[in-house]
Amino acid sequence: MPIKQIDYGTAEYDQMVNLRYEILRKPLKLSFDKEELEKEKNDILIAAFEEDKILGCCLLKKIDNHTVRLRQMAVANNLQGKGIGASMMYFAENVARDAGFKKIRMHARKTAIGFYEKLGYTVMGNEFLEVSIPHFLMEKKLRLID
Numbered sequence: 829m830p831i832k833q834i835d836y837g838t839a840e841y842d843q844m845v846n847l848r849y850e851i852l853r854k855p856l857k858l859s860f861d862k863e864e865l866e867k868e869k870n871d872i873l874i875a876a877f878e879e880d881k882i883l884g885c886c887l888l889k890k891i892d893n894h895t896v897r898l899r900q901m902a903v904a905n906n907l908q909g910k911g912i913g914a915s916m917m918y919f920a921e922n923v924a925r926d927a928g929f930k931k932i933r934m935h936a937r938k939t940a941i942g943f944y945e946k947l948g949y950t951v952m953g954n955e956f957l958e959v960s961i962p963h964f965l966m967e968k969k970l971r972l973i974d
Contacts, residue, residue, distance in 0.1 A: 829883060829912065831876045831919045836869045843882040844875050851902040856959055872896075872927070874920050876903075876912050884912045886920055891933065896924045898934040917947050925970045932970065938962035 834840040845860060853859055872888040884903035888896045898920060903912045924932055935958055936944050941951065949966040956963055 829876055829878055829915070831874065831916055833923065834873045834875050836871075836873060840875060840877075840882070841873060844873060844885045847882050847885055847904065848900050848902045851905065852900060856961065858959060871899075872920075872923055874916060874923065876916055883907055884916050886916055888920055888924055888932075890929075893928070894930045896927075896929045896932055898932050901934075901940075913943065914947060917944075921968075921970055925972070930970055931967060933965065933967045935963045936966045938964060941966070 834844065845865065849860060868887060868889075870890070873885070874887065875885040876883045882904075884901075884907070886901040887899050889899055891897050898917075901913065901916070903916075921932065932949075933952075934944070934949070935956075936949070938955065938961070941964060944966050945951075947968070949968045952965045952967050954964075956965075
């Protein structure tokens with residue numbers, strides 16, 4: 829299962845948007861608008877593939893010179909719990925570290941807190957609503973690898 833960075837506006841990116849819609853937006857009766865997707869041009873786009881089919885994805889958005897925000901983590905429904913999400917998180921952390929970032933933050937859905945805690949992320953603050961569902965701010969300091 830190769831995990832790689834993909835480019836905005838490509839056929840792989842279109843698969844990424846479709847997966848995110850099916851997993852994250854459609855169940856909440858939400859969609860993407862063109863302006864929202866255009867803001868992803870400068871983000872780090874990460875996806876896992878089996879041959880040409882996307883299995884999972886996430887993106888990293890620069891907050892400042894030290895911090896990046898993980899967004900839109902999605903794994904195909906029939907593949908959740910098989911290690912794809914964890915593998916993508918390790919890949920994303922390495923990409924962020926290699927780019928000089930020291931910390932990853934995210935707005936994690938309440939239902940995913942346990943997943944992120946197992947990967948070393950810490951809840952920072954109180955529950956809040958985002959896209960009509962409970963979330964928590966989570967954070968992890970990236971350790972330098974010798």
